[in-house]
Amino acid sequence: MKKPLAYRMRPKNIDEVVGQRHLVGPNKIIRRMVEAKMLSSMILYGPPGTGKTSIASAISGSTKSAFRQLNAATDTKKDLQIVVEEAKFSGQVVLLLDEIHRLDKPKQDFLLPHLESGLVILIGATTENPYISISPAIRSRTQIFEVKPLSIDDMVIAIKRAMTDEVNGLGTMAVEMDDNALLHFARSSMGDLRGSLNALELAALSTPANEDGVVMISLEVAEECLQRKALVHDKNGDAHYDVISAFQKSIRGSDVDASLHYLGRLLEAGELIVVCRRLLVIAYEDISFGNPAAAARTVSAVQAAEKLGLPEGRIPLAHAVIDLALSPKSNSAIEAIDAAMGDIQEGNAGEVPAHLKDSHYKGAEALGRGVSYKFPHAYEGHWVAQQYLPDSIKNAHYFKPVLTGKYEQALAGQLEKLTKGK
Template identity: 45%
Template sequence: MQPLADRLRPQSIDDMIGQSHIIGKGKVLNKLIENQYIPNMILYGPPGTGKTTLANIIANTTGKKYVKLNAVNCGVKEIKEVIDATKRDLFYNGLILMLDEIQALNKKQQQSLLEVIEEGFVTLIASTADNPYFVIYKAILSRSSIFEFKYIEKEDILNGLKRAKDKLKTLYAYETINVEDKALEYIAQTCNGDMRTALNKLELAFNMGIDIGEDMVNVTLENVIESSSVKVLNYDNGGDDSYSTLSAFHKSLRGSDIDASIHYLARLVKAQDIQGITRRLLCVASEDVGLAVPQAITITEACVSSALQLGFPEARIPLAQATIYLAQCPKSNSAICAIDLALADLDNIEVGDIPLHLKDAHYAGAKNLGRGVEYKYPHSYPNHYIEQQYLPDVIKDKKYYNPSKNKNEIAFEQYWKSIKK
């Protein structure tokens, strides 16, 4: 039997759940369908959010042939065969090609695909769960409209489940079908914004609740919980979700929000991404805490080392320790700003030669070249300091390091001001 999610797939755009930023009265996708103007499209977003459903609806509103292919199990050869067959069929005035998982085609294959969509006979509607700017050939992107599908809000999922509940009696020949509201609320809470997952959970609980002897079905909170596996985590290692979670983790640490930092750490721990976590922690220790707390990198490295030796599940403890510590630390980005300014100068301006007195002078003949002759050894002077030029002549007055206003950097700044007087 066809899965419940497919049997209840919306047939018109007005029946679609969620995506209110692009779907709804007066919204862009509604207008495109109403005006019968269907451009090449890239539908980008998580599974179960309506990408395929939208493509089906678009196809039903045009006089063009609709073919759905999956790039995982077909190549350019199969795609061209479908196109050529459609061209020979005089009944159709064009083809809408729905290509799922377009990221499965490599760059060369995508370049070949570009040739067929440029002819104008084929309208491409491609879908991907990955960020299209990472996985789709730029020339295809430039010829397509990109629409992002987002995780569906819990309230929208719940409305969709209630709509499905009302249709169960027309789909199944049981005398009595009872569905608890609490069961639907639990499903909406645990499906992570995926309507297909929500309907699959409802279908599984429905089949568990069948009482053949009484010719009835009871979908209760208990059998929903019993039939549900662990809540699905939206995290694809190396994909858009993982990058976004790592980004949110880093930015929460930088923003000194302990609770948000721990929340995103928990997501990463759940996904077992220990490499991603440890890299972010070590980076934050230098990039965002830096010289405000110079020992932060040492403490973080100790926690990271402990986590890597322990492995999960115990690794979560030193990782949480480092996370809370870094979130609480005073912040300074003076180190990253200094090195990035210096690197920018190397790329953009003439920086000149190293001063002669700083050049290597350990070999015979160096003095004849004037190398190291005028160098002053700082330890031979009071306070182990003597003023001399270190930067090349053309940038001798450049200032790369600007201390942040925290106790450590202020103390060092005041120390050197007193010495240099």
């Protein structure tokens, strides 16, 4: 029986791993381990299909170590014993243990001494938060690394590689794919490469060849095999970004119906991660002090949606969109930080005033550091006038309140009171 495309395309060495540059890129921790041949046990956690098994396989291939794969939920203690015996014979085994959060205590107790001795290099894989779901005994003997969803660019690289690989991929088949279909395969799985590759293989094997003997994978074929609609049929691939732009601008413009419409289009295309990220940006960029409580509610809604997934996740997201669209708007926070960073980028930073400098070391007083600092809590109202900005920009004002909501009106009143007190 032929194995699935996603299985066949697993990397054979660390250089073939797609994405996860924070772990396997030049000078990063896992690459350092491989190059130094100093492997240590680890836990890889992140969403399905993002490369946890691939990294384990690549580590084994790069170090020429024996590699075994078990599942903590379904494989027995006897299976672990067989792996340990093999490790004693070969010197060391890299063991990928899927669903490590379901490892029971007898199996855990059996493994622990072999992890400590280095006989077994455990690579635990889980979609759960290991700080919550995995026992302290295992955590203390492993390093914990987060595996992140692949970017669209990473997905495109992996899909193209699978299309052209003549040994493990589809390179021996006469298969062509249009750009819209490629983008849809890359975007719609939300960083799940396994899902995209399996859908790609289905498309290649189930689509009849044309009169020239070529299998043409169109956007329509990609939609059917992925079971997700594209945002629109768009030759240049711009519609993806156009809909996201329209989504934010509709909320910013307080059009609740348009906001829900574009939310629906994004969710219909399976863009849960995009929606969640964009709503967090909107909450703090466009609403901000206009309705600070709405920003906090948006964070809760996003967390609920990520936990629920689709389709149920649409419900808390709809709550957030309606809340944000109908909230008073303010962009004073982003304007303030951009103005402050603009000064810094132009070289208008200046030296920290002496009375604000760190004074918690011997000799600081002799240097005049912290000597004239006034401790605000020692004064009435817990405030006292003193200079905080560097001399060169001591009169700079970055925060300019937008008086659209009661909270920001209160901030503006407090700012005016403090300004007059200087």
